[in-house]
Amino acid sequence: MGYQLDILMYLQSIRNELLTGVFTFFTVCTEVPVITVLTGIIYWCINKKAGQRTLFALCGSLNINAGVKNFVKMPRPIGTKGLESLRIETATGYSFPSGHTQTATTFWTSTMYLFRKSWIYIIGILMILGAGISRLYLGVHWPMDVIVAWGFGIVLSVLFIKLFDYIDDSKNYYILVGLMLIFGICTYFIGGEDLYKMFGLFTGFALGYMVEDTFINFSTESETRRKNIFAKKSSKNEGLGKKILRFIVGIISLLAVYLLLNYVQDNLIVNKAEEIINIIKYLKYTIVVFWGVAGAPALFKLFKLA
Template sequence: MNINYFEHIQAPILLFFQSIRNPILNLLFLFFTISTETPVVVIFTAIMYWCIDKKIGRRMLYALTGNIALNGAIKDYFKVERPIGKFGLESMRVETATGYSFPSGHTQTATTFWTSLAVQLKKKWVYVLAAVMAIGAGISRLYLAVHWPMDVVAGLILGFLFTILLIKIMDRSEKSGKYWEMILILVPLAIMAFVLKSSDYTKLFALMFGFTIGYILEREYVSFEVIDRKNMSNGEIIKKNGKRFLIGMLSLGVVYLGLKLVFSLFGAADGSTLDMVLDFVRYSAVVIQGVAGAPYLFKKMGI
């Protein structure tokens, strides 16, 4: 997608943010942008799902994996270039600004994360915090000059709307005990994988596919529960949840690295069809382990 015609309209906004940079604002907007990056989001959602509130956690995971897949599909389809290096812009934290520009992944992730949390907790202060964090993440991408304004607006809108849709789908699935809607929504995203033939998008779609399979397996065969806090001291709760988190994260590492080692024996070239298939299997397996495999270990180990 060629947006050169629109770049000169949006560039003054980025140049304005660049003109007001100072050490305090740098720290503030770096905080907003870092808070939406993969390690932070993965750790928090894992703790929520495994240790605090299973229902809230799995809706957050479903919304996140779905939005990540959608964001990747749109990026690879439109192929909008980032503003980095244009109009005299001095972009910051460019090492995390990979891939195409439209829509903003950080903004969409932040909107997804906070929307999914707010609509479930239904507390006024959470709604306010969610708005501040989502908008703050979006503005941070402009302040750092790694996205166009239209990228941020799209990320906010898509993150909010798709999150609401996915949570409604999961609500209906839990009430009916059927999964056809969750499976059906995978179809257009799977078609995009064949159309785009993108290695990056294949990995992102694998996350949502893996969550859907893991969710079904967990509901049908595992049915774990978070630790019952009744009659337990705070120390005991922290100890048990600490074990859960440690074992869960270690199991994810074993699956990821183990499959990477095994698949390396196939000698697939980067970007080849075989390489994309193996990546799809590996990333799907990691999410399945997180959603169903790790909880199965918790039950077997009595933690």
């Protein structure tokens, strides 16, 4: 770890309040609350198809990240003599590859690939680089963790989006079931709490997508726009109002489901074996993502918001 530790020690030597604030911001922007809000805005409000593809890429990429982490079991640099790691509460599990970096890379690569806007490219590249460097600056990952996470995030984003294109066009749900089986087998044999959580994310998305696509089929376009491409400008304002209401309904209902399941989980895992705890957490994340993908859209249809 010689040269890698040298890099971390150099970044530690240039720390100051401003840089620490900047790189903490980049780390925070890759964490669950921010990514949930951003994907919710895309999926519920801006472009349903782009949101589905982004979520599929994230769920698949994070499963692979957690699987590699728990298989390789690389220790973090935290605790290394002379190194002061910051924000260690965000550094859970093993080190290789970096989960924060791969999350940011997957999300922003997917967004850039799907929307192809110059301003999104600028923000995306900045966020991808910032997320990776922030994990080194904070001293919670080795440089190789970040480099590999960048590579995984870029390659897996494109692969999963192309795969989802085929699934969505052909309605071949057996591929989703097959992936669930593969990820489930890997989760069972590799193990680890974070891998069970990520498998729950993928299961929730796969089941939610199939249910939403078959029975709900909400749209991110306003009814007026779908029926009349020459609609007056006021209809766009009405559409924006519906989008804002969809986000409010979606995020509040998702938070309510998450808090309820947290309460249930806290009461179920008392004095339980590790395997049972992992299964409970898997089910929690499955239900949360299922709600975001299918439950919230069902509410949109019920309240005539989609």
